[in-house]
Amino acid sequence: MMTTEQTLGILFQIYQSLLVVLLAPLLTGWVNQCRAWLQNRSGPGVMQPYRTLRKLFHKDAVMAYNASLLFRITPYILFGCMWLAAAIIPIIAVDLPFSPAADVIALVGVFALARVFISLAAMDIGTAFGTLGARREMLVSFLAEPALLMVFFTASLISHSTQLPRIVDALAHHQFVLYPSLAFAGLAFVIVLLAENARIPVDNPSTHLELTMIHEAMILEYSARHLALVEWASSLKLFAYISIGIALFVPYGIAEVGAMVGNWGSALPLAIIALLVKLILAGAALALLEALLAKMRIFRAPEFLGTAFLLAVLGLLIHFLLGA
Amino acid sequence: MRRGERAGQVSLSRVALATPVRLISKSVKKIRMDIVGVLPLDVAGAVIVLWLALGLLGLALQRSPHLITNVIFPVGAIVSLALAATGLWALGEAASYAVLPMGLPDLPLHLRLDPLSAFFLILLGGASFGVSLFSAGYFKSMQDNTLGLLCLEYHLFLASMALVLLADDAYMFMVAWETMALSSYFLVTTDHHVPDIRKAGFLYLLIAHVGAIGILLSFGVMQGGHGIGAYTFAAMRDAHLSAFWSSVAFLLALFGFGAKAGLLPLHVWLPEAHPAAPSPVSALMSGIMLKTAIYGILRVTFDLLGAQQWWWGVLALALGLITAIFGVMFAAVQGDMKRLLAYSSIENIGLLLVGIGLTIIFHVYGKDALAALSLTATLYHSLNHAFFKSLLFIGTGSILHATGERNMGHMGGLIRHMPWVAVLMLVGVLSISGLPPFNGFVSEWLLLQAFLLSPGLPNSYINMLIPVAAAVIALAAALAAYVMVKFYGIIFLGQPRGEAREQPHDAGIWERIGLSWLALGCVVLGLAPVFVVRQLDLVTQVLVGRGLGNAAAGWLFLAPVDIERASYSPVYFLLAVLGVMLVTAVVVHYFYHGRLRRGPAWDCGFPAQTSRMQDTAEGFGQPIRRIFEPFFRIESELPSPFDTHPRYHGRSDDRLWFALYLPIKRITEKLSSWASLLQHGRIHLYLTYTFVTLIVLLAFV
Secondary structure, three states, rough: OOHHHHHHHHHHHHHHHHHHHHHHHHHHHHHHHHHHHHHHHHHOOOOHHHHHHHHHHOOOOOEEEEHHHHHHHHHHHHHHHHHHHHHHOOOOOOOOHHHHOHHHHHHHHHHHHHHHHHHHHHHHHHHHHHHHHHHHHHHHHHHHHHHHHHHHHHHHHHHOOOHHHHHHHHHOOOOOOOOOHHHHHHHHHHHHHHHHOOOOOOOOOOOOOOOOOOOOHHOOOOOHHHHHHHHHHHHHHHHHHHHHHHHHOOOOOOOOOOHHHOOOOHHHHHHHHHHHHHHHHHHHHHHHHHHOOOOOOOHHHHHHHHHHHHHHHHHHHHHHHOOO | OHHHHHHHHHHHHHHHHOOOOHHHHHHHHHHHOOOOOOOHHHHHHHHHHHHHHHHHHHHHOOOOOHHHHHHHHHHHHHHHHHHHHHHHHHHHHEEEEEEEEEEEEEEEEEEEEEHHHHHHHHHHHHHHHHHHHEEEHHHHHHOOHHHHHHHHHHHHHHHHHHHHHHEEEEHHHHHHHHHHHHHHHHHHHHHHHOOOHHHHHHHHHHHHHHHHHHHHHHHHHHHOOOOHHEEHHHHHOOOOOHHHHHHHHHHHHHHHHHOOOOOOOOOHHHOOOOOOHHHHHHHHHHHHHHHHHHHHHOOOOOHHHHOOOHHHHHHHHHHHHHHHHHHHHHOOOOEEEHHHHHHHHHHHHHHHHHHHHHHHHHHHOOOHHHHHHHHHHHHHHHHHHHHHHHHHHHHHHHHHHOOOOOOOHOOOOOOOOHHHHHHHHHHHHHHOOOOOOHHHHHHHHHHHHHHHOOOOOOOOHHHHHHHHHHHHHHHHHHHHHHHHHHHHHHOOOOOHHHHHHOOOOOOOOHHHHHHHHHHHHHHHHHHOOOHHHHHHHHHHHHHHOOOOOOOOOOOOEEOOOOOOOOEEOOOHHHHHHHHHHHHHHHHHHHHOOOOOOEEEOOHHHOOOOOHHOOHHHHHHHHHHHHHHHHHHEEEEOOOOOOOOOOEEEEEEEHHHHHHHHHHHHHHHHHHHHHHHHHHOHHHHHHHHHHHHHHHHHHHHH
């Protein structure tokens, strides 16, 4: 027999997963719209990603003659991984029942799993662009992944836990403290977010037919429903990363399931409004950052990410030095 | 009377609390075994004898190779499985001893089977089961006259590894250790008509013996000058050495076992010898033999010396980190698939040593719960590495048979011709990359948890060092994924790069069974960490006096310290990903359609693409070579733009070979040339030497 809290937890889990999956393209649309405004264009509107997805799902898929099964199932694996990531991260509520299944290290593992599969799929057809994209993706990630892990470590040393709900709990629901180590971690996290989501200055999300592309080069051979899933997974990934940033650095307003048993009618709308405001601000900030920066040469990217890695390690060291 | 009753009640209730079912089953087993009077050690001994007998039988049956491949190797595999089962049984039992009626006068051979040995026997049996089954198929194409000898050496190698794990005195240990080195040397030089392989074999033998000297000296120090009876491990445990002499013993052991494990800077033989051997032998050497060195370090450090100094841990940690980064960096630039895996083994040995170092530090500072955590991670990773590295190495054997190539630059697209090997090796690749929900992730997760729990050590210097170490571990793990994407992508995906001699064929039935067993091991070890950790607790209890336990109820969640602190559930993880995949596929096909059309690759509309436009192995590793340029010794020849037949040539070598080994070689040659001045081949001169020596000795006496 389940308690009210458990029932509520499961309901929230389902609700959050669905909300994230449906909202993710909107966030991408919002970022693109902001970019358009900053570039003095009128832009296609925030709903454009949904239209693109609808169009892609209706088309017939075309696949290269020599594409293997790996190539075909990768979009589904990507989508599954990103959905799982979205289920672990406390986005609207903290004590979700699924969160003990994977902590922050496993979360980094989910992203790595998705990345390895998309890189392998990119190499499957055997085109020049595919292998190029795969190599560059792995190049960017071998520095970004440890940097992300170090960011998480700093947060988990403060909260004495690697569970994201516990980290959020320690950072948000206790008295307000300024952590200097988290400032370094935050800076490192922004760089990792830019790199892992194929953003300027590491990659350009709106480029095609350029020798500088990374993510787009990997998914060139996908079409129709497979491309739609890959794109949707990318939106989910961006959403997940921004949610991680919110959870670690501005966690105020995320609800607690335990506290909501009696009064979920008031806490839930508050949590959703807080989330929306933070997402709108984060999306606009991301677009602004992209408008201000220029695309780097590919071999400058390791230096850029090396900076993130060192910043994150510095954050850890500062935590040990200052104990905060 | 009343008091007695009460005491009885208390102890009864305590027994009832401690998992009654297990206790009952254990006592039933115990009674059954007591009637028969068989100890785990007896079964393990029988396994060794059986392996030796099978080897000799193989030699006798040299004329009928079908019997060797179809009968002897599979039977050997079943014997392996029996050994693994024995190990599992011995884990829960008290240590059992035996004194063999063999050996030198006054120096009998001692055997002992305790949980630490038992764990490594499970590793040996479990991994060699798959490799032996694979060998049954793989060695079919061997020339008849060498197969019998190979069969003998193969089983002798297995038996000697088991004996190393069971030895309870220095004499027995060294005999088994040397047998292991020699039998594996002959296995490495199976194709001895190739000069490079002879050279690799010699290098291996040389460093194996340099290492053996270190181990021998370490035993000599540990017996503490107590005479000939003190060479048993029991006497060494009671020797109570001073801090200085235990440190000397530790350093010698680290040197000796490090040479076998491929620890920097004693690693040079590994990337030469492992690729030179036939693939199943490479699998045994990389997957299992390296673990005997890890066993040796654990045995000496924790059991015989009792881990006394914190700086031992720091040394092991630092060496491990350097080894790990070095290994993975060199793996990234290799073009030969077996060399790549050999360098990856160096990386994994580095990670294991990091775990050992961390365990020593925690143990010295009395944090036994943390020591248990990092030791569990180390042992878990040993087991994982045995499975996935054996899987990958025997997989390269199938590829070698199918294509006749070891150079990845001539492969590509094999997933279309060898679906079995491709799918099973994908499991190995995902495991070794440390991706959830496979096994490599679990041990990495445990190790990182151990790092995260390190604050609170009384030494602030170590407290500062440890986060940096965690960062290096994370970097090595991420680079390992790079290496494995390269390995799998270049070999199995894309279009064929060279002109294949013929259509590559998939692995045969024996090979498939062997590969499947090891892949299954990777999956099971990944999905059921709670069971594995529960067994490993029995080992850590012996070594550091504490088990890890599981804070979470049930078998679904692994929570090493506290459920609030960290937990991981691979089963839920897998179910969630698979569930979402399935639902997505059904929804997409139901609401839209599943129409699919095949066409030529798009490639941005470029029509003239050829298979040569894909990355080669060198090309894929180029970014790493460029970023870590100072670590490599790079030779490259770039053709001029006007060259009508341009040829590019480039190689990245190990700086240590030139900076350390070649000078040593030169000094040795110089010294031996001086020594040869004494050598003339004239008998009267030698008699004069003897005479002078006698005179000098008489003068002293």
